[in-house]
Amino acid sequence: MSTLHSHDNRAVGAGLVPACSLIELPADLDTPVSAYMKLCGADGGFLLESSEHGRGLGRYSFIGLPPFDRVEIRGREMRISTSTGEELHQLDPNDPLAPLRRFIEQSSGSLPAGLPPMLGGAVGSFGYDCVRLFERIPDSNANESGLADANFLVPRSVVEFDHLTRRMRIAVMPCAADATQAEVDARARHYREVLRGPLPTEETQPYSLSTPAQECGYADGQYIQAVEQAKEHIAAGDIFQVVLSRRLSGHTPASALSIYRALRSVNPSPYMFLLDFGSFQLVGSSPEELVSLDEGVARVMPIAGTRPLAADEAGNLALEQELLADPKERSEHLMLVDLGRNDLGRVCEYGSVNVDELMEVRRYSHVMHLVSRVSGRLAKEQDCFKLLASAFPAGTLSGAPKIRAMELIDELEPFRRGAYGGAVGYIGRDCRMDMCIAIRMVQLQQGRYTVQAGAGIVADSVPQKEYEECSAKMAALLEAIRIAEEGIG
Numbered sequence: 296m297s298t299l300h301s302h303d304n305r306a307v308g309a310g311l312v313p314a315c316s317l318i319e320l321p322a323d324l325d326t327p328v329s330a331y332m333k334l335c336g337a338d339g340g341f342l343l344e345s346s347e348h349g350r351g352l353g354r355y356s357f358i359g360l361p362p363f364d365r366v367e368i369r370g371r372e373m374r375i376s377t378s379t380g381e382e383l384h385q386l387d388p389n390d391p392l393a394p395l396r397r398f399i400e401q402s403s404g405s406l407p408a409g410l411p412p413m414l415g416g417a418v419g420s421f422g423y424d425c426v427r428l429f430e431r432i433p434d435s436n437a438n439e440s441g442l443a444d445a446n447f448l449v450p451r452s453v454v455e456f457d458h459l460t461r462r463m464r465i466a467v468m469p470c471a472a473d474a475t476q477a478e479v480d481a482r483a484r485h486y487r488e489v490l491r492g493p494l495p496t497e498e499t500q501p502y503s504l505s506t507p508a509q510e511c512g513y514a515d516g517q518y519i520q521a522v523e524q525a526k527e528h529i530a531a532g533d534i535f536q537v538v539l540s541r542r543l544s545g546h547t548p549a550s551a552l553s554i555y556r557a558l559r560s561v562n563p564s565p566y567m568f569l570l571d572f573g574s575f576q577l578v579g580s581s582p583e584e585l586v587s588l589d590e591g592v593a594r595v596m597p598i599a600g601t602r603p604l605a606a607d608e609a610g611n612l613a614l615e616q617e618l619l620a621d622p623k624e625r626s627e628h629l630m631l632v633d634l635g636r637n638d639l640g641r642v643c644e645y646g647s648v649n650v651d652e653l654m655e656v657r658r659y660s661h662v663m664h665l666v667s668r669v670s671g672r673l674a675k676e677q678d679c680f681k682l683l684a685s686a687f688p689a690g691t692l693s694g695a696p697k698i699r700a701m702e703l704i705d706e707l708e709p710f711r712r713g714a715y716g717g718a719v720g721y722i723g724r725d726c727r728m729d730m731c732i733a734i735r736m737v738q739l740q741q742g743r744y745t746v747q748a749g750a751g752i753v754a755d756s757v758p759q760k761e762y763e764e765c766s767a768k769m770a771a772l773l774e775a776i777r778i779a780e781e782g783i784g
Contacts, residue, residue: 316482356456363449392428416724525707557778566583599664644671735768
């Protein structure tokens, strides 16, 4: 049995903006993946899920349905595309995300509480190269993909799965100022009927189109040389740590959804996402939060220090003790905790920043990590956009000191990072925010896939081991692509 509710939004002039339409129904016949298949087609969409420490699905899953307004950032220009046209904004270096802030405030209105947090907000990706909006970092490499630095979808319709109550909600808000209440309610009922229908058939291409992954940017031995150069900078006192990444690319006939299904099986993580922008897709399973804001509390969760899971509990306990006692892992982790405290300290109330958890061992699907949690009360004159700028990019993907490390990344890596190493998540209409670090991610563009991973270079790093660490991190992504190509049932 389903129920439809209409919630008043706001009065404008002499008229009333149509209410948000909300349908509640059981979620016993659909999964988030099957609902995504039914509701999201060639016009794109998104699917956000969570696995609690890699073990079992988190409480909520969210699906964003077309049509969308869209936001792109290229360099210092922001393009906002809606059903009524486009706006191009030159970005102010002192507040570069101001047009996005205004757009979300104006377009979402005063929606009632209790709706999915990203309804009327923005869901998408701030690529690593967006750092140049906030800091003076060189830009030496070409944008080979041709994609924007940031890409966001602004949803007017969201499906929320509550796995605890086993119910789902279809939330629909007006797409245009002249929309009628009847139109909004009709869209909600249409989505309900689509969910009641059969699954569509996925189109596949011949398997022979796939190609093995090839190294991008580095010639033979060049990554090893880059690590050696980084160590020279560390020995000279220029930096303490820098994260250098590798990239692999190839062709695949597998769809983004097939790869997502495989990845959520082989590498479940706290942040699982499928973002389909139409011309390209991002599929990821990230273990690491970049920054979040909820009810005025800002939070970062540095992850550094890794061991594989053992075959039994005794082995896992031994590895936990080994990890906690490793001086290299501890020093690297503490440095990143300090970076997190500094990032929050710039935008939080004085004296409110605390280390709530320090070097706790958490187990995920295949590995265990050292995890800390740092939080603070956001200052009244700040907001989620200023918080994001303060924490971006993650110290775990750049290094320390952060600015100098990013300058060396531009010098030593032979490519622009693009989406990798940036942030994926949502900014809500009420300035709630939840962003993960864009790692453990596959980028798809016209049949071509790209995967990327980095290693933290410190004084006693062994270059060949750092090369192998990157390979190990990309292995699960390549395995997901292989499973998707062979058919996952």
